[in-house]
Amino acid sequence: MRIKDILSTESMIMDLKATNKEDAIKEMADLEVKTGIVNNEDEFIKSIWARENESTTGIGGGIAMPHARNKYINKARVLFAKSKKGIDYNSLDGQPVHLFFMITAPAGADNTHLQALAKLSGLLINPDLVEALKKAEKPEEVIDLFEKAEAKKDAEDKAAAEKKKAEAAKSADANKPLIVGVTACINGIAHTYMAQEALIKAGKKRGIEVRIETNGSEGVKDQLTPDEIKRAKGVIIASDKKVDMLRFDGKKLVNRPVVDGINKPDELIDDIMNGKAEVYHASAADKSEAKSEKSSGGVWSSIYRNLMNGVSHMLPFVIGGGILMAISFIVENYAGGAKSPAFIFLNSAGNLAFAFMVPILSAYIAESIGDLPALMPGLVGGYMAAIVNGTNGLQVNVQAHATSPAGFLGGIAAGFIAGYLIVGLKKLFAKLPKSVEGMKPMLLYPILGLLFIALIIYYIINPIFSSINFAITHFLNGMGTGNLVVLTAILAGMMAIDMGGPFNKAAYVFASGAFANDPKSATAAVMMAAVMVGGMVPPFATAIGTAFFKNKFTAGERRAGISNWILGFSFITEGAIPFAASDPGHVIPSCVIGSAVGGLLVGLWHIQVPAPHGGLWVSPLANHILLYFLATIIGSITAGLILGFWKKPVKDDEPIEEDK
Numbered sequence: 001m002r003i004k005d006i007l008s009t010e011s012m013i014m015d016l017k018a019t020n021k022e023d024a025i026k027e028m029a030d031l032e033v034k035t036g037i038v039n040n041e042d043e044f045i046k047s048i049w050a051r052e053n054e055s056t057t058g059i060g061g062g063i064a065m066p067h068a069r070n071k072y073i074n075k076a077r078v079l080f081a082k083s084k085k086g087i088d089y090n091s092l093d094g095q096p097v098h099l100f101f102m103i104t105a106p107a108g109a110d111n112t113h114l115q116a117l118a119k120l121s122g123l124l125i126n127p128d129l130v131e132a133l134k135k136a137e138k139p140e141e142v143i144d145l146f147e148k149a150e151a152k153k154d155a156e157d158k159a160a161a162e163k164k165k166a167e168a169a170k171s172a173d174a175n176k177p178l179i180v181g182v183t184a185c186i187n188g189i190a191h192t193y194m195a196q197e198a199l200i201k202a203g204k205k206r207g208i209e210v211r212i213e214t215n216g217s218e219g220v221k222d223q224l225t226p227d228e229i230k231r232a233k234g235v236i237i238a239s240d241k242k243v244d245m246l247r248f249d250g251k252k253l254v255n256r257p258v259v260d261g262i263n264k265p266d267e268l269i270d271d272i273m274n275g276k277a278e279v280y281h282a283s284a285a286d287k288s289e290a291k292s293e294k295s296s297g298g299v300w301s302s303i304y305r306n307l308m309n310g311v312s313h314m315l316p317f318v319i320g321g322g323i324l325m326a327i328s329f330i331v332e333n334y335a336g337g338a339k340s341p342a343f344i345f346l347n348s349a350g351n352l353a354f355a356f357m358v359p360i361l362s363a364y365i366a367e368s369i370g371d372l373p374a375l376m377p378g379l380v381g382g383y384m385a386a387i388v389n390g391t392n393g394l395q396v397n398v399q400a401h402a403t404s405p406a407g408f409l410g411g412i413a414a415g416f417i418a419g420y421l422i423v424g425l426k427k428l429f430a431k432l433p434k435s436v437e438g439m440k441p442m443l444l445y446p447i448l449g450l451l452f453i454a455l456i457i458y459y460i461i462n463p464i465f466s467s468i469n470f471a472i473t474h475f476l477n478g479m480g481t482g483n484l485v486v487l488t489a490i491l492a493g494m495m496a497i498d499m500g501g502p503f504n505k506a507a508y509v510f511a512s513g514a515f516a517n518d519p520k521s522a523t524a525a526v527m528m529a530a531v532m533v534g535g536m537v538p539p540f541a542t543a544i545g546t547a548f549f550k551n552k553f554t555a556g557e558r559r560a561g562i563s564n565w566i567l568g569f570s571f572i573t574e575g576a577i578p579f580a581a582s583d584p585g586h587v588i589p590s591c592v593i594g595s596a597v598g599g600l601l602v603g604l605w606h607i608q609v610p611a612p613h614g615g616l617w618v619s620p621l622a623n624h625i626l627l628y629f630l631a632t633i634i635g636s637i638t639a640g641l642i643l644g645f646w647k648k649p650v651k652d653d654e655p656i657e658e659d660k
Helices: 021-034 040-052 111-123 125-137 139-169 189-206 228-229 258-263 265-273 283-297 297-335 341-355 359-371 372-386 409-429 439-477 480-499 501-518 524-548 555-569 571-581 582-603 615-621 626-644
Strands: 058-060 067-070 077-087 099-104 178-184 209-214 219-221 233-239 252-256
Touching: 021 067, 021 077, 021 099, 021 341, 040 067, 040 189, 058 258, 058 283, 058 626, 077 480, 099 125, 099 341, 111 139, 111 189, 111 252, 125 139, 178 189, 178 228, 178 258, 178 265, 189 209, 189 258, 189 480, 209 524, 233 258, 233 265, 252 258, 258 265, 265 480, 283 372, 283 571, 297 359, 297 501, 297 615, 341 359, 341 439, 341 582, 359 372, 372 439, 372 582, 409 439, 409 524, 501 524, 524 555, 524 571, 524 615, 524 626, 555 571, 571 582
Parallel strands: 067 099, 178 209, 178 233, 233 252
Antiparallel strands: 077 099, 209 219
16 A cells, blocks of 8 residues: 555645644644544544643654554544644653644554554655645645655665565675664554664664664564574663563664654664663573573473563562461451451452462463563453352352362363464454454454353353362362472472473462462461472572682672572572572572472471462461571572582682682
8 A cells, every 4th residue: 555545635734823732733633533534633633632642743854753542543644733833742852843743543543554654754854845834835845755765765665675675685794783673662663663664773873784674553573583683782671561582682773762763863872883882681580581582492381481471560569469368367366357348458468369360370371472462361251260159349240160269270261262262263253354354353252252161160260260279279278298398399399390381380379279269278388388388498509609619610600699599588489590590400400499498307307387489488477487487598508518529629710709
């Protein structure tokens, strides 16, 4: 689709009468309704102002690009308006706006319309075109200017593509400066592509190759390759929304709003080239998780990634709710009983957070599989799995035939079923006419997704998983000391196998799931204590090793070992990952043994910690505080000594202060 297809002489105001921002938007919206582009003026204006309140669309240089994409718009169109005197539009540069481009796109706009809008946005970076538009007197002149600019841009793009193809045929020049980046705005219609164009042009002026990935309304385009990221001198993120950052670990990176990509491309590039940009470091947990996904391909990788998306969103509810509930139990026992206002408040707050735990888990598993349309069916499916005849004060009879909630396991099943259900519906409706494209996300997916997930949960998942959940809970609560010791040793040992990877998370999810099903269960509290001890041992063990066996570690490792005292105390297992990565053959077995010893002691001494996170910081919640510390200390010393005696000395020429 060409730009002329979204421009029209009937959608042009060559002399705006408005003198302020409010009147300008109203005057343009009036014309949109008059020409049949908009079907509800009030709601349309609200959506324009909602975008303006996020950040002004007055991008500077005398240009404003108010835009919206919703069900109140009938047709993709760009309304052009010109103010000879200029209007105060709260622009980023503080200057009056003379040229307005009101971009509208219906909720079901196809990619061809969005591509045309993106091209128009890119053309407005050209100052010659902007000046010519300011001088235009007739609508036909405006269209003619854009057609000529588009033809010129197409020719340039074609030449650039051929040049790139020719360069790709040759061996890549590793010394040629390359900067990569991502541009994205909330709506993904205009600013995304303008920032891309501005950064590429600024790079050309400096003789620097700039490759920009866009995350717009039609998805990710020009996706960066691992080789390009590896070769790049730095990374520019010009975005108003979340982008995939893990791939940029270790690169110099500038992170700014998308408007800076439009207005300050030279500054962003200079920050990279002059060494002002800081090196971006992904979290250790993200690194470990990514490594585990990469190493295990196929179906398991997909299942793990989807499950972890749900778990990561669920954890704040588990941690926040669990710790408040644990504090409420202390209040109940030692400060006023079950009728005290403090207990009622804390316990209610904790319970409310827990009530969301399984629905959130299920919702984000589904969202990971089927994208946004799967979120609602996943949420409802998880909600149905979590309640029984009005549990949590909800008068909903969805499990009249179940004796206990399907719970954590049922929520996981509901999430996967809801996600793949939406994937199936997408394939089923893939060949519907484009004229009804907007019906799918607004009507078909919500109604059919909810109907099918409700039927599946009610008749299949709840009867099956409520029985399984009841059996597991009954088995755990009936465990004798011997079996419990074996279980806690295994769970704690798993925490040290990959220190944040699949084994670690499996152990934590198992324990936290049991705890979530019954927060007052003594066995669940013991398992929580075991996984926390198991997770604290690796960072403590490496800290002990670097402190007492200095000749076995490099200077860099000895410095990292100091911070692991705090990380261990806080139940942050990932602090030991750098040590495990450099010497897995010695570090991992030592830590697994030490963690298992700590977990064994937890089960043997029946140590209970009714909180799902916090390490030694939540020791006041333990039933045996000193024994909780002792199990952690013994496990850590065991691992530290094994590591220290087993590991071979290293040669390290870099001294640190205490060695001098």
